[in-house]
Amino acid sequence: MAIDNETNPVLGFDLGTTFSALARWVDRKGPQIIQNRAGQDITQSVVYYNPENDEILVGHIAYTKGLMIPENMIVGVKRLMDDGNQKVMLGGKEFTPITLSSLILEKIYEDAKMKYPTGTFSSRGSVVTVPCYFKAHQMDNTRKAAEMTDINCIGIIQEPIAASLSYALQICEDHFDKEFSQKILVFDLGGGTFDLTLFQLKHTSDTIFFEVLASSGDDRLGGMDFDRCLADVILEKSGVSLDGIEPKLFNKAQKNLLEQSTLAKIALSASNDYYVAVPFILPDKHIEVSISREEFEKSIKDYFDKISKIIDSLWASSKLNPSDIDRVIRVGGSSHIPCIKNLLDDILGAEKTWSNINPSTSIAEGAAMYAAYLDNTDFFDKKIVIRTRTCHALGLKTSGNRFKELIPANRQAPCTAKQVFTTAKDNVKKLDIGVYQGSGKKISKKTHSLIGKIPINNLAPKRAGEVDIEVMFSIDMAQRLSITVEVEGQKKSAVVNYT
Ligand SMILES: Nc1ncnc2c1ncn2[C@@H]1O[C@H](COP(=O)(O)OP(=O)(O)OP(=O)(O)O)[C@@H](O)[C@H]1O
Ligand SMILES: [Mg+2]
Structure with missing residues (x-):
């Protein structure tokens, strides 16, 4: 079955901090960027609200107007997705990061619709991208933003995976029946986030297999x-x-x-x-x-040094060396900066950089490819299997607001961890087990996020240390975390979807 349908296509949205892009899948041609109404491949992720006529503008016009009345404009909404429901005031009106993100998605979708007679264009299924470094709730907020629009969101994909799908499509087409394996480093330095992801790409006659070997980054660097x-x-x-x-x-x-x-x-x-x-x-x-x-x-020396350190930390966590890498995919507008390019070339060798890719559009293109696959998994005559790793440690809140790590960062899925805890006080009647994602020994809003709570009630009175609380974490291939807590014969489970 052909996936392509001129007015009912599958779409990939790259919702960037500073720029966003939209691509569609076209049969036999692969992904294709849909330009905005100004004829540009990318649209500024900027929203402007005019209180005088209750008008909302998105894109370059929003930015230009905002230069005159900055309090009516917002740039960098993606950096606020940590708290998707916080108040953002524009021109005296209240918005949230989730609604602002939905406005950006809606705008690039509207621009695509405009190219067709009214009422004829609609998405058959869209995939929206998020940085690898986003935590569970940030991804969830992005999904909520997508669901507020009529883009018909069928999936979320991490940006480096989308970029490497574009690459894989190109090389796998050239070597359709060949079996090969490559280690790929995706270096994505955009407007707001830095993502570094190391993949193993295995290509066989029936599967394109991605395994994330390690990832690192900073969601406040760009x-x-x-x-x-x-x-x-x-x-x-x-x-x-x-x-x-x-x-x-x-x-x-x-x-x-x-x-x-x-x-x-x-x-x-x-x-x-x-x-x-x-x-x-x-x-x-x-x-x-x-x-x-x-x-x-x-x-930008301090940021440069930070990037350098993050690259170093990747070798440590993956136990690999730069010489083990076969291919480097440079994406994100900021990867054009000469000293950043040179840094990568010096570490990895200039000849490894894949140049047949547009750093500004490849993520949307990869997302469109993934949308085509989700829409019809037989379409590529090959399975696409993505096996990721935990980007952040997962654990529990224990007494004194401490974070007890059960599954560390960079652990490959599927995996399990089990641990027995006990009570710190006498006669505890109920427990509220808080599951967190983050790093550092003390839980704080800055470093950790709550991803679920499991309440246990009606415990029989016992002395401190006499109650066994058995906790099991298990992550499946789809990056779902199942938590099981067993206390005094009571068993409770919860599943947290954290991608
Ligand atoms: N030639 C260039 N040299 C340096 N910086 C550039 C160049 N072109 C674009 N940029 C910068 O790249 C950034 C935009 O890149 P990109 O579109 O990849 O980011 P984004 O997707 O908005 O952000 P993120 O991926 O972090 O969410 C902007 O800060 C822009 O100023
Ligand atoms: Mg980006």
Whole structure:
């Protein structure tokens, strides 16, 4: 059965921190980007609310308007998905990160619909991407955002897996009947997140098999941070200070400065110098300075070192060496930055980088491919099997707000862990077992997230330490965590879907 249907296609949405993209699957041609109504492959993930006419704008127009009235605009909603229901005020109206994300998805979907007669285009099934480093609740919030729209979400896929699906499709087509195995490193440095994923790709006559060997990253590291570093250099060099400026003027100046910093940063990936001008940054001040690539790269040194450390930590956790890697897939707009490229080339060798891929669109393309597969699993004449690993440790909250790890980060699924706990006080009548995901010995909002609670009631009075609480965690191939708690003959189970 052909999957492709001109007006009823399967779609892949890359919901990025700064830019989003949409691709569809076209039979015999593979994934194809659907451009937005301005004819661009990618759309700015920016929302603007105009209280005067109750209008919501998304994309470049939202960004342009927001430069004039910054309090009506939001950039980087994805970074707020940690708490999907928090209040975000735009132009005096309340939004949540979930609704804002749904507006971005809806907008790129609307742009696709516009290319066809009204009412004829609809998604047969969509896949939305999330960073590998997202925790369970962040993925869940993304799913909720997708479900608020009519894109017909049939799945969520992690961004590096989507990028490597695009790659696998290309090389497996060329070697359809050949059996081979490769170790692939996906380096994704986007606008807001850094994801590093090491895969084993095994290709046989009937299966494309992905096994995540290790992954690492930082969900607070990307182009948005580099923009801020460069903005500081521009201010310092121009001698203009924004200290003590009243908030309205400050916000406007800051947004204008950041816009010019982004342009300068992008230009500095191609040239050694860039002339930055920000006319009327303040009513009586202009900025005019020349910035060199060296100055920019120096300004992001701390982030560069962080990236370098994260790469090092991957070798330690995977017990592999750079020489074991067969192929590097560089994705994300920020991977264009020359010092970042050089870092990868120095560590892994420039010849390993796969160049037949567009870093800005490959994730949406891979998501469209996965949507085609989910829609009809016989379509590729091959099974696609994805075996992942835990990105964050999973464990319980114990007394003193401590985190007791049961399954560490980077453990391959499926896996199980069992441990017996006891009570810290006499005569405990009920327990509320909190299951957390995160890292660090003490549970805090910053480092851990609650992914489930299991209540146990009606315990017979006993002394502290006399109650056996047997806890079993088990992760299946689909990354579902089953938790079983057994206390004094009472057995309770829960299943947490954390991808
Ligand atoms: N040539 C370039 N040189 C440097 N930076 C670039 C270049 N092109 C794009 N960028 C930056 O890349 C970022 C956007 O990349 P991308 O679209 O991959 O991110 P995203 O998908 O929005 O973010 P994330 O994947 O982190 O959610 C922006 O910060 C942009 O300024
Ligand atoms: Mg991205």
